[in-house]
Amino acid sequence: MSVDPMVYEAQFFGFTPQTCMLRVYIAFQDYLFEMMLVVEGVILKKLDGIPGCKISPFQIRKSTEKFLLFLKDHFDKLFSKMEQVLLQLVLNIPKNVLLPEDKVHEQYPYSKxxxxxxxxxxxxxxxxxxxxxxxxxxxxxxxxxxxxxxxxLEKVLQWFDGLENACREHGTGDFKESFAFLLNNSRKLQAVLKEVEEKSEKIKRLDSLL
Incomplete structure (x- = not known):
């Protein structure tokens, strides 16, 4: 069989030419083997009809195999010539021929x-x-x-605007003084809250002891 990969031909046909030739070779070879089995069967039937025939089926099989090897040898030689012709003339794409999908490379050639x-x-x-x-x-x-x-930030500004309006409504015009007043009251409230929490903890401890 040919060792040329024939990649371009495989791209065009959808199969490698060597694979095609191998399948043809196997098909012919199988047909040859089947034909020899048929011939052997016919010979055996003919011998059965001859009275006093001393030729055994084993001798017929040896002769059939010998003749099969002779045919196969000549068949391989003929097929080798047929393969060369088919691969070179029928299943071969000339070097100067481009497939339609590769013509763009001819229009826009690029080096490596x-x-x-x-x-x-x-x-x-x-x-x-x-x-x-x-x-x-x-x-x-x-x-x-x-x-x-x-x-x-917008929320903070809105909060400051609301605080300033509240201060104005309660007669406090200076925003800084109002903010300081609120901050001072907040600290006092936090201190009272802390004192309440401490007393609550003491009461809980007393309850647990009782």
Whole structure:
């Protein structure tokens, strides 16, 4: 069988020419074996009809196998010539012929170095795209964080506006004095709360002892 991989032919036909020839060879060989079995069966029937025949079936089988080897040897030689003809003339695509899907390479030829440079440029562009996507995601996350901070600041400003209006309604015009007053009262409330909690703890301890 041929050792040429014939990759281009395999691309066109959908199978390798060598595989095709191998299947044809096996089909012919199987047919030859089957034919010899039929011939052997006919000979045995003919011998059974001859009275006093001294030829045994074992001798017929040896003669059949010998004749089969003779035919197979000649068949292999003929098939080898047929294979050369088919692979060179029938199943062979000339070097100057391009398949339709490969004609674009003829219109836009590239050398190996140009192709490698193009691949390097594509990889660089892909990395740039990935970097831009990452930067965009970081910017979107930062914008979301800024929105959340802005919302909290707006709440604080609204709280201060409400506090200032409350101070005005209760006759306190100076916002700083009002804020200091509220802060002082808040500290007093925290102290009272702490004192209440301490007394509550003492009462609980007394209850547990009782």
């Amino acid at each position: 170095e140009e192709f490698q440079a193009l691949q390097a440029e594509i990889q660089q562009l892909q990395q740039q795209c990935k970097a831009e996507v990452s930067a965009g995601q970081a910017l979107r996350a930062e914008l979301e964080e800024q929105k959340a901070v802005r919302a909290e």
